[in-house]
Amino acid sequence: MSHFFAPERYDTPEFTIRACQPGDGKLLHDALTTSADHLRPFLYWLTFDATLEEHEQLVRTYYSKYLAKTDFIHGVFAPDGTRLLGWTGFLLRGRTVEHGTGEIGMWISATEAGKGLGTRVLKQMLHWGFTAWPWQRIEWKCDTLNLASAAVARKAGMRLEGTFRQDHPMPDGTRCDTHYFAMLREEYRPDEE
Numbered sequence: 001m002s003h004f005f006a007p008e009r010y011d012t013p014e015f016t017i018r019a020c021q022p023g024d025g026k027l028l029h030d031a032l033t034t035s036a037d038h039l040r041p042f043l044y045w046l047t048f049d050a051t052l053e054e055h056e057q058l059v060r061t062y063y064s065k066y067l068a069k070t071d072f073i074h075g076v077f078a079p080d081g082t083r084l085l086g087w088t089g090f091l092l093r094g095r096t097v098e099h100g101t102g103e104i105g106m107w108i109s110a111t112e113a114g115k116g117l118g119t120r121v122l123k124q125m126l127h128w129g130f131t132a133w134p135w136q137r138i139e140w141k142c143d144t145l146n147l148a149s150a151a152v153a154r155k156a157g158m159r160l161e162g163t164f165r166q167d168h169p170m171p172d173g174t175r176c177d178t179h180y181f182a183m184l185r186e187e188y189r190p191d192e193e
């Protein structure tokens with residue numbers, strides 16, 4: 001049995017990354033509602049049409065998974081906690097923490113996207129992941145058509161390991177190709193953050 005206690009909060013002067021918790025449903029609801037057009041092309045499965053109550057239920061489910069160590073979902077909050085700037089997390093994809101591989105997922109709200117925030121959040125997630133979490137390997141996967149996502153991974157210093165063809169079914173019946181990026185613990189350079 002693992003004795004690892006997952007860290008729940010990481011503060012920077014620009015934003016706070018913390019486990020999403022009961023009470024965060026309204027901020028999630030507002031961000032998804034106002035960012036739907038921006039997020040839908042590549043994250044079509046997000047809960048854009050869910051009610052406020054359903055989003056509150058969702059963040060509670062996320063937090064129960066956090067405590068159970070089956071997935072670690074974080075909000076990216078303004079330092080005063082009043083705004084949700086984006087969403088990130090270490091995803092296990094069915095593996096355990098002891099497996100040592102975490103996959104970072106992310107979205108940045110429409111009002112904050114395109115200003116370098118995604119790159120800065122990813123760099124901080126890599127720093128946090130290799131200093132406070134037991135990851136040996138951190139992954140980032142994106143549709144090859146998602147140029148902003150691939151650019152963020154490259155700018156954060158992750159290596160493109162390969163491209164999986166027709167990797168994922170899309171709602172229109174086509175299949176997307178997926179870039180697999182990763183960084184290993186021994187590749188991480190704190191002075192490059």
Ligand SMILES: CC(C)(COP(=O)(O)OP(=O)(O)OC[C@H]1O[C@@H](n2cnc3c(N)ncnc32)[C@H](O)[C@@H]1OP(=O)(O)O)[C@@H](O)C(=O)NCCC(=O)NCCS
Pocket residue numbers: 038039042043106107108109112113114115116117118119120141142143146147148149151152155
């Ligand atoms: C992908 C995402 C997380 C990137 O975050 P961001 O804050 O918008 O990205 P940044 O501002 O840090 O931009 C990073 C780079 O991408 C480039 N970029 C942004 N949009 C682009 C586009 N449409 N085409 C090509 N490059 C683009 C930027 O020019 C920037 O590179 P530069 O600094 O060299 O100019 C964000 O746009 C987002 O939430 N998108 C929708 C959801 C999503 O796709 N999530 C990722 C799933 S894998």
